[in-house]
Amino acid sequence: MTVDRKHTFSPEEIEARLKADLPHWRLEDGWIRRTYKTNSWKGTLMVINAVGHLAEAAWHHPDLTASYAWVEVRLMSHDAKGITVRDFALAQKIEEVVMWQPGAAPDAPLEGTPQHDLRFSYLKYD
Template sequence: MSSPLADEPVEPADEGAEPLTDDEYAEYLAELGPVWEVVDDHHLEATYEFDDFADALAFTNEIGELAEAEGHHPDLHLSWGEVGVEMWSHDIGGLHESDFVMAARMDRIYDGDGGD
């Protein structure tokens, strides 16, 4: 089951916004799947596992479609049976609520609750 966070809008950070603090992002992180972690109070990272390269590639393509539709693009690392994801808001140099919304949507796609 996906997080309700996945239903929230992806909105850019307001001009002059600061990245979320660890206290602020802890609530969002708790709503994500267990693959996600915050690294250096700067970005989200996850590794999704698949049975083969084709499934990993298909997931990567779905994430690409999501990113293009929302105008918010993660760094993706495709390898056999794995897709690594790094997500942060480049314009504020750290984490924003929209990063967690995107992560929740990636979880939803991975879980098969809305990837098509």
């Protein structure tokens, strides 16, 4: 079964899919959007670079807006003039990578950045 990469979803379908799979994302002005809050410019740049790597690897590029302590990611398939499976797929991968918390499990082998020390903590996890 082939996937129609240019099929656009209705606003109702988009809202349902976001609610089910990407609860921190929202539909606004024809884009699916997510704002990642960071603790500093360093964190903001790290999020931008992670998103940039994923977008380039996927060959599907979001629009980004950034400030000192946040990054907004906006996805829409320009060639299809709407939200497609490509937007959901990239949003899911961005969410997975950016919000990864290696130290979340008590016996995790990777401890993750210290959240209590702002010199090291860079992302504000949901």
